[in-house]
Amino acid sequence: MVQALDETERARRREDALAVVADPPADDLTAVALTWVDTSGITRTKAVPFNRLIDAAEWGVGMSPVFDAFLLDDSIVSGEYAGGPSGDLRLHPVLDRLVPLAAMPGWAWAPAERFTQEGAPHPIDARWLLGREAGLLAAEGLRVLAAFEVEWAVSKGDGEDFSPACNGPAYGMTRIGELSDYLRDVLLALEASGVAVVQIHPEYAAGQLELSVACDDPLSAADTLVLVRTVIRAVSFRHGLAASFSPKVTADAVGNGGHVHLSLWREEAPGKRVNLMAGGDGPFGMTRRGESFAAGILEHLPALLALGAPAVASYLRLVPSHWAGAFACWGLENREAALRFVQGPAGFRAVSSNLEVKCFDGAANPYLALAALLAAGRAGLESGGVLPEPLNDVDPALLDADERAARGIRPLPSSLEEAVAAFEKDPLMRASFGDAFVDTVAVVRRGEAALFEGSTPEEIAAATRWRH
Structure with a gap:
C-alpha cells in the first residue's frame, strides 16, 4: 500500500535510493526511465540521470495532471477533474522494481507513483488504486x-x-x-x-x-x-x-x-x-x-x-x-x-x-x-x-x-x-x-x-x- 510522503517516508525513500546508487544493479547506468500508464493504456515516461535518482526518490519529478486526460493520439480532452493546464504532481520511482534494461544499454527502468505536491497519493493514480x-x-x-x-x-x-x-x-x-x-x-x-x-x-x-x-x-x-x-x-x-x-x-x-x-x-x-x-x-x-x-x-x-x-x-x-x-x-x-x-x-x-x-x-x-x-x-x-x-x-x-x-x-x-x-x-x-x-x-x-x-x-x- 502506498504511504503518504511525510518526513519519515521521504527519509526512507532517500535511504533506499542511496543504497541503489552505492551498489547499482549494473555498470555504467546513465539514466532511469520512470513510467506510468495513462487512462488510454499508453505507457508514458519521464527520465532522470542516474546520479539524480536520490533526489527523484525523495522529492519526485514534476509532471502535469493533464496526462489523465490524454487520448491515444495525444490530443487532450477536458473533464471536471482532469484536462486543464493548472496543477502539478510529483512522480516518484518504485525502487524495489528498478532494473537495468539489457536491450537499452545504460538505461534502467522503474515504475512510478504519482503524488500531489502535499505528499498524498494522486486519487487517479492507477498503481495506487490497484494497491488499495x-x-x-x-x-x-x-x-x-x-x-x-x-x-x-x-x-x-x-x-x-x-x-x-x-x-x-x-x-x-x-x-x-x-x-x-x-x-x-x-x-x-x-x-x-x-x-x-x-x-x-x-x-x-x-x-x-x-x-x-x-x-x-x-x-x-x-x-x-x-x-x-x-x-x-x-x-x-x-x-x-x-x-x-x-x-x-x-x-x-x-x-x-x-x-x-x-x-x-x-x-x-x-x-x-x-x-x-x-x-x-x-x-x-x-x-x-x-x-x-x-x-x-x-x-x-x-x-x-x-x-x-x-x-x-x-x-x-x-x-x-x-x-x-x-x-x-x-x-x-x-x-x-x-x-x-x-x-x-x-x-x-x-x-x-x-x-x-x-x-x-x-x-x-x-x-x-x-x-x-x-x-x-x-x-x-x-x-x-x-x-x-x-x-x-x-x-x-x-x-x-x-x-x-x-x-x-x-x-x-x-x-x-x-x-x-x-x-x-x-x-x-x-x-x-x-x-x-x-x-x-x-x-x-x-x-x-x-x-x-x-x-x-x-x-x-x-x-x-x-x-x-
Whole structure:
C-alpha cells in the first residue's frame, strides 16, 4: 500500500535510493526511465540521470495532471477533474522494481507513483488504486495471484504500415526459425531484467507471437507487463523490427488479447497459502469463496470492459467466434467464454486452478484492469455470489438468442460507447474508485469514440497500431 510522503517516508525513500546508487544493479547506468500508464493504456515516461535518482526518490519529478486526460493520439480532452493546464504532481520511482534494461544499454527502468505536491497519493493514480484494492483483500486474509498473457505482432521496418516479420503458419515452428535470433534476444533481455518467462510461441495471426510470465501479486503483475512490453519494443527496434500490442493490428486479422489470469488465495499462516479456486465443493472444485469471487467478476464484466477493452479498436477484436470472449458467460476451458476456468493438469490443480479473463486486450492499463477485477471479485465475496450454470462444450454464438437468454448468457458491449454506459451505470465503479476516477475515464473514452466517429475499421486499426 502506498504511504503518504511525510518526513519519515521521504527519509526512507532517500535511504533506499542511496543504497541503489552505492551498489547499482549494473555498470555504467546513465539514466532511469520512470513510467506510468495513462487512462488510454499508453505507457508514458519521464527520465532522470542516474546520479539524480536520490533526489527523484525523495522529492519526485514534476509532471502535469493533464496526462489523465490524454487520448491515444495525444490530443487532450477536458473533464471536471482532469484536462486543464493548472496543477502539478510529483512522480516518484518504485525502487524495489528498478532494473537495468539489457536491450537499452545504460538505461534502467522503474515504475512510478504519482503524488500531489502535499505528499498524498494522486486519487487517479492507477498503481495506487490497484494497491488499495489488493490491500482491502489482504485485510480479509486474502491474496490474489495474477499474470497477463502478452500478445504482440512483429512488423518488418519502421513504416506506418504493417508487414509481418514472419510468414510461417499459425503456431508453426517455421516462425521460430524465421525469428530465432530475435526471440532469443527477447528471452535473454527479459531474463536479465528479472522476468520469469514460462512459455513463448507463435500465435494465430500473421507475425503474431505470445509469451506468458509467472504469476505474482497484482502490483507486481502489472509492473511486469509494462516491463515486458518495454523490453520487447526495445529488442524489436534493435533488430530493425516494430512491435504492436494493439487490439487490432490490421482490420482483417485477429487482434492482440491481453488475457488476465488470476486466482484467489487464503493466507493461513506466514508463508502458507491455500488456493480457493481448488479443493472445494463448488463448481469444478472451486471453494465457495472462490466461486463468489468469480461470480463478482462475471456480474460486472460489461462495466469492466471500459477498463479492460478501452479502445475503439478493442471492439473490432471483441467479436464472436474469435476466441475473444464476446459473451458474458463462463465455462471450464471454454475459450469462447469471457471468463474461462482453467484447472490445469490432475495432481497440480491446488496450484494451477485459476480464472482467465479473455475479453481484455492490449490497450488496457494493466493497473486499472486489475484494480477493477479485484473490486468486482471483492463485491462477489461480500454478496456471496453464485455462478450460473457453466457453458463448457459450445460456442455461445452458436446458440440462438432465446437459448442464450434462458441460460443467462449476455452479449458483452459491442462498442466503446456501450461499455462506457455500462461503466457509468455500475454503482460498484463509483463506490470503489470515486467520482474523479469514473468521470475521467468516461470523458476519455467518449473522447476516443468521438475521435474515430465515421472512421472505417481500416482507419481505426491504422491509427491505433503503434500506440500501445
